Amino acid sequence: xxxxxxxxxRRLDGETIQRLGIPAIxxxxxxxxxxxxxxxxxxxxxxxxxxxxxxxxxxxxxxAALAGAxxxxxxxxxxTLDNAAAERWFILVxxxxxxxxxxxxxxxxxxxGIAVTLVYAVPPESLSGxxxxxRDAAAAMGLPAVVYGRDRVxxxxxxxxxxxxxxxxxxxxxxxxxxxxxxxxxxxGKVIVSADIPSGLNADTGETHEPCIxxxxxxxxxxxxxxxxxxxxxxxxxxxxxxxxxxxxxxxxNIGVQVHLLTPEVLHAHLGVDLAxxxxxxxxxxxYGHVLLAAGTLRMSxxxxxxARAALRAGCGLVTWALPQKLLPSIIGSxxxxxxxxxxxxxxxxxxxxxxxxxxxxxxxxxxxxVGPGLGRFEADTEWLRNLWEGTDCPLxxxxxxxxVLADADYKxxxxxxxxxxxxxxxxxxxxxxxxxxxxxQRDRISLAMGYAKEHGVTLVLKGAHTVIATPEGQAYVNTTxxxxxxxxxxxxxxxxxxxxxxxxGLNEAQAAAFGVYLHGLxxxxxxxxxxxPAAIIAGDIIEAL
Ligand SMILES: NC(=O)C1=CN([C@@H]2O[C@H](COP(=O)(O)OP(=O)(O)OC[C@H]3O[C@@H](n4cnc5c(N)ncnc54)[C@H](OP(=O)(O)O)[C@@H]3O)[C@@H](O)[C@H]2O)[C@@H](O)CC1
Ligand SMILES: Nc1ncnc2c1ncn2[C@@H]1O[C@H](COP(=O)(O)OP(=O)(O)O)[C@@H](O)[C@H]1O
Ligand SMILES: [K+]
Numbered sequence: 001x002x003x004x005x006x007x008x009x010r011r012l013d014g015e016t017i018q019r020l021g022i023p024a025i026x027x028x029x030x031x032x033x034x035x036x037x038x039x040x041x042x043x044x045x046x047x048x049x050x051x052x053x054x055x056x057x058x059x060x061x062x063x064a065a066l067a068g069a070x071x072x073x074x075x076x077x078x079x080t081l082d083n084a085a086a087e088r089w090f091i092l093v094x095x096x097x098x099x100x101x102x103x104x105x106x107x108x109x110x111x112x113g114i115a116v117t118l119v120y121a122v123p124p125e126s127l128s129g130x131x132x133x134x135r136d137a138a139a140a141m142g143l144p145a146v147v148y149g150r151d152r153v154x155x156x157x158x159x160x161x162x163x164x165x166x167x168x169x170x171x172x173x174x175x176x177x178x179x180x181x182x183x184x185x186x187x188x189g190k191v192i193v194s195a196d197i198p199s200g201l202n203a204d205t206g207e208t209h210e211p212c213i214x215x216x217x218x219x220x221x222x223x224x225x226x227x228x229x230x231x232x233x234x235x236x237x238x239x240x241x242x243x244x245x246x247x248x249x250x251x252x253x254n255i256g257v258q259v260h261l262l263t264p265e266v267l268h269a270h271l272g273v274d275l276a277x278x279x280x281x282x283x284x285x286x287x288y289g290h291v292l293l294a295a296g297t298l299r300m301s302x303x304x305x306x307x308a309r310a311a312l313r314a315g316c317g318l319v320t321w322a323l324p325q326k327l328l329p330s331i332i333g334s335x336x337x338x339x340x341x342x343x344x345x346x347x348x349x350x351x352x353x354x355x356x357x358x359x360x361x362x363x364x365x366x367x368x369x370x371v372g373p374g375l376g377r378f379e380a381d382t383e384w385l386r387n388l389w390e391g392t393d394c395p396l397x398x399x400x401x402x403x404x405v406l407a408d409a410d411y412k413x414x415x416x417x418x419x420x421x422x423x424x425x426x427x428x429x430x431x432x433x434x435x436x437x438x439x440x441x442q443r444d445r446i447s448l449a450m451g452y453a454k455e456h457g458v459t460l461v462l463k464g465a466h467t468v469i470a471t472p473e474g475q476a477y478v479n480t481t482x483x484x485x486x487x488x489x490x491x492x493x494x495x496x497x498x499x500x501x502x503x504x505x506g507l508n509e510a511q512a513a514a515f516g517v518y519l520h521g522l523x524x525x526x527x528x529x530x531x532x533x534p535a536a537i538i539a540g541d542i543i544e545a546l
Contacts, residue, residue, distance in 0.1 A: 001242065001266070002252045003259040003446070003478060004223040006168035006203045011255050012223065016247045025130045027245050028097065032104020032134075034243035035195050035219045037078040039089065039105070039162065040112055042193065042217060047083040084113030090158040092181050094165035094199070095122045100131030101195045101221070102164020103138045110143060118145035119153055121165055121177045148177045155188040163192055163213045165199035168225065173209035174200050182211040194218040197225055198236045205444035206230025214238075222247040224261060226446050229466055229478050259446060262469070262477040262518055271477075273507070273515045277315065285317030289504025292341075292366035293497075294359055294388075295373040296323045298349030301330060303374025303400065303493045306539050308338050310497030311370075313546040314519070316504040320366060322359055324349055346378070353380035356387045363392045370500040372402030373493040382409045390415045395503045395512075399424045399496040407432035412456065420509035424461040424496055450476045459509045461499070461517060463492060469513045477514045481521025483528045483537070490539030495520045498546070519546065 004012065016022050081087070091106045093099040099121075106116045118138060124145065127135050139145070146153055155161065163185060165178050174182055182200055185192055192215045197203050200212030206227040218237040220228060222245050227233040260266045267273040280287065291311045296304025301323075308321045312335075321338050323331065324345030331340065341362055343355035363369050369392050371385070378384075385405045389396065396419065398406060403425050423433070427445075431438040434452055441448060445468050453460040453470035462468040465484070470476040499516035507515065526545035528534040 001261040001263060002223050002249065002257045003226045003229060003261060004252070004257055005226055008252075008255060008257055009168050009203075009223060009225065012247050012251050015251050015255065020248075022246055024097075025133055027247065028100050028130050028134065029104055030245035031101040031195070031221050032106075033079075033108050034221070034245060035101060035105040035162065035164075035193070036108030036112070038217060038219045038241055038243070039109060039114075039160065039193055040079055040081050042191065043081055043083065043087050043114070043160070046191075047081075047086065049082055079108060079112050081112045081114065087159050088115040088117070088157065089160045089162055090153075090155060091116055091118050091162045092165050092185065092199075093118055093120050094167075094178065095126055095131070096167065096169045097129075097131055098164050098167030098169070098195055098199075099127065100129075100134045101167070102162055103131065103134035105162060105164070105195065106138055106143055107141055110141065116143055117158070118143055119181070120145060120147045121181055123147055123150075148181055153184075155184050155190060158188075158190055160191045160193065161185050161188065162195065163199050163215065164195040165213075167196040167199075168203045170199070170203070174211065179211055182213050186211060186214050191216045194237070196221045197228060198233075201227050201233045201236055203227045205447070206233030207443060208232045208236050212236050217241060219243055221245050223249075223252065223257075226259065229261065229480070230445055231442075231465055234466060258474050259450075259476045259478065262479040262481075262514055266477065267515055267518060271511050271514055273511050279315075288315060288317035289367040289501075289506065290318040290320065290365070291316050291497075291500045291504045292359070292362050292369045293319060293321045293373075293500065294343075294355075294369065294371040295321065295375055295493075296327055296331075297351065297374055297376040298324070298326055300374030300376065301327050302490060305331065305334060306490045306493040306543065307370065307373045307399075307497035307500070309335050309540075310494040310543045310546070311501040311504075312337050312497075313543050314498040314501035314516070316501040319501075320362060322355070322362060324351055324355075350376055351378045351381070351384075353378065353384045356384050356391075359388060360391045363388075363394060366394060367504040368395050368397065368500045370397040370399070370496055372397075372399035373496055375401040377401055377404065381405045385409070386411075386414055389417065389421075393419060395419045395509060396421045397424065397496055397500045397503070398422070399492065400429070403429045404432060407435075416457070420459060421457075422459045422461060422499060422503075422509055422513050424463060424492065424499065426463045426492060430462055446470075446476055446478065450474065459513050461495075461513050463495070467517045467521075469510070469517055471510045475510065479514070479517045479521055481518055481525060483521070483524045483534060485528045485531070485534030485537035486521075486524040486542065488538055491520075491524070491542060494539050494542050497543075
């Protein structure tokens with residue numbers, strides 16, 4: 001599934017209207033219809049109708065067939081509602097095409113028997129184009145209408161609100177009557193369905209203006225908007241339903257859309273990942289690759305252990321953990337499946353820059369080098385990392401403190417590598433890498449990740465809720481597996497182990513990063529299910545749930 005910006009959406013609309021010759025009003029009709037269908041589905045769920053109607057039709061069909069009846073008629077189930085008389089919806093209508101969508105939806109809802117009242121944010125005379133046609137059609141159908149600020153509007157009188165105030169054409173924070181209506185809708189306690197995006201949301205970045213609608217359901221039209229997947233916007237959108245309105249998905253490739261929602265289909269069809277992770281019947285530990293991990297200090301020995309164990313659980317054949325000598329006594333025996341490589345250490349258990357020669361030697365017999373979890377900082381660590389960057393002939397995964405080393409270095413001047421580099425920063429590490437604040441990182445995670453990956457020629461995994469994976473070629477994937485319970489020390493170390501393990505098994509960097517993030521999130525969800533309270537998840541649970 002593609003993710004688009006408002007500007008890309010305008011081009012997709014334009015292509016459909018101009019190149020395919022589909023009139024804009026037809027797209028708006030489709031939009032109104034699918035919005036109405038989702039509202040009917042919602043009314044049906046809360047009215048306790050469940051699937052009764054659908055099953056009822058099926059049963060009737062079966063009965064008729066058994067009785068030998070040849071002729072059957074069925075109605076439009078998606079726009080049929082048994083308890084329509086119990087519903088009264090207010091349709092908040094803005095001046096642009098988003099308002100036009102709401103007006104079209106209002107007509108379809110009225111047809112189901114639901115009472116609707118149009119609440120215009122602006123005088124209806126100010127609507128133009130297709131929205132004006134919809135205004136006139138609604139008026140011709142006799143739909144009651146009021147104008148906010150001129151007529152009395154009491155949102156307490158309705159059973160639900162359709163927010164069709166602002167869509168992808170909105171600029172800046174909602175003003176005047178729009179702001180007042182949004183605030184009133186939010187405090188009404190009524191269920192809110194948003195047309196396309198919640199009004200007040202930045203459709204590209206996911207920033208929420210003050211005020212912004214808090215929807216239960218957002219009926220997103222044609223293509224998923226980037227802002228619906230990025231927090232805080234993702235929180236304001238509620239359940240997002242993407243519905244087709246007649247704009248062909250193939251147009252997205254024509255206009256160069258490069259961001260995808262990370263689904264099993266995208267992993268399989270777009271990235272070529274074998275989701276079944278088949279292993280060959282005659283495979284052996286040598287078949288599945290060997291990870292070399294440089295991680296851990298006395299103070300943070302657990303980070304290395306978590307990465308190493310996660311790598312094993314993610315399926316690679318062998319893991320060698322290179323660690324400071326002072327750590328060895330406490331680690332021996334803690335994970336018998338691991339191989340340990342003593343690379344010496346300072347008196348206090350920290351890494352020595354001289355360990356690089358041993359690491360370079362070890363890397364020759366390994367398929368991947370992962371550096372960083374629990375590494376700490378040490379003297380001449382920049383030169384140490386530069387030697388690994390320039391001297392290893394295998395994919396490199398860089399996490400945690402090794403990212404902070406990179407952030408302090410001018411690594412664009414380092415020799416280019418034959419094998420890929422994957423960086424796995426959390427927002428704080430990303431802020432240091434990009435030399436901006438953490439708040440600036442979170443403002444538009446997708447654009448930032450894409451820009452950084454392209455500029456630095458790395459695969460970037462920007463972690464946090466809805467992790468973004470960006471490739472140097474300009475593609476990006478947004479992951480939605482995972483769980484807030486994963487906000488626990490060491491969860492990122494587990495991810496580093498998983499991604500390294502997949503690389504060792506022969507996946508390319510985009511596959512390993514995307515599939516690794518996806519599996520890590522699934523394991524987090526499974527771990528949350530296994531605990532009575534998700535707050536009880538610890539990083540080791542994620543490994544065991546892999
Ligand atoms: N064929 C198509 O294009 C299709 C489009 N579709 C639908 O159209 C939506 C996009 O429609 P759109 O481009 O007309 O913009 P939209 O979001 O309705 O709002 C713009 C209006 O709001 C106003 N306004 C702006 N900012 C404001 C603010 N901060 N505070 C207050 N007012 C503000 C601004 O008025 P102005 O300030 O210029 O007087 C302007 O008139 C899209 O999300 C989807 O729902 C679908 O039907 C599929 C086919
Ligand atoms: N709310 C959340 N939803 C989904 N995943 C989350 C959430 N919070 C954290 N995570 C995931 O947990 C991991 C935390 O990583 P990180 O911050 O590096 O932890 P640590 O440094 O302790 O290992 C990341 O993969 C992140 O995406
Ligand atoms: K809206």
